[in-house]
């Protein structure tokens with residue numbers, strides 16, 4: 001297979017520092033945090049995600065972890081697989097300043113997830129789930145500036161938390177990106193032995209929804 005080019009144009013390299021990481025380096029770097037990429041629910045944010053070289057490998061590893069699981073056996077239990085798939089998708093976030101990169105990243109992750117889903121459940125594949133995957137990805141991969149934390153419209157970047165749907169429900173809360181970063185002054189002091197922590201305040205709670213109808217959250221946006 002021909003190697004993917006690491007640049008789109010010289011202009012983009014000079015204006016945005018856009019040089020994509022090659023596959024071998026992506027894999028080697030992610031091997032350093034293998035325990036986390038194998039955990040379905042561990043959260044990743046790529047603040048300059050490009051067309052998704054790191055995020056594509058992360059979702060691939062998470063889906064492989066789902067496939068390896070014996071208990072629950074996701075191969076036989078479609079609803080369990082679907083819920084795990086949404087947890088994996090919902091735990092991956094990206095920001096890029098270039099709109100075309102964001103679109104390519106969403107499309108790439110969507111294809112990886114839906115191809116794998118279709119491969120496993122060819123005859124019982126649900127288009128509602130597919131819509132849910134697209135819905136989450138479209139909100140988790142944001143076009144904006146990771147430095148000033150504003151989206152392409154100049155509004156604060158907002159991320160959704162998609163909470164554990166293992167009882168068949170998803171809970172969605174929105175947070176401002178700037179509030180998710182560690183705020184030293186506002187950190188809550190714990191005992192001497194524990195690291196202070198900061199609890200961000202959600203800006204919107206969408207409540208719970210059936211995991212098969214995630215896209216219905218659109219009605220509340």
Ligand SMILES: C[S@@+](CC[C@H](N)C(=O)[O-])C[C@H]1O[C@@H](n2cnc3c(N)ncnc32)[C@H](O)[C@@H]1O
Pocket residue numbers: 016017018019020021046047048049050051052053054095096097098101144145146147
């Ligand atoms: C060096 S490339 C890396 C892309 C990807 N992470 C990879 O390794 O293949 C840097 C990316 O950051 C984006 N970028 C540059 N400045 C940015 C900013 N202030 N906020 C968000 N993205 C930015 C560029 O559009 C480009 O896609």
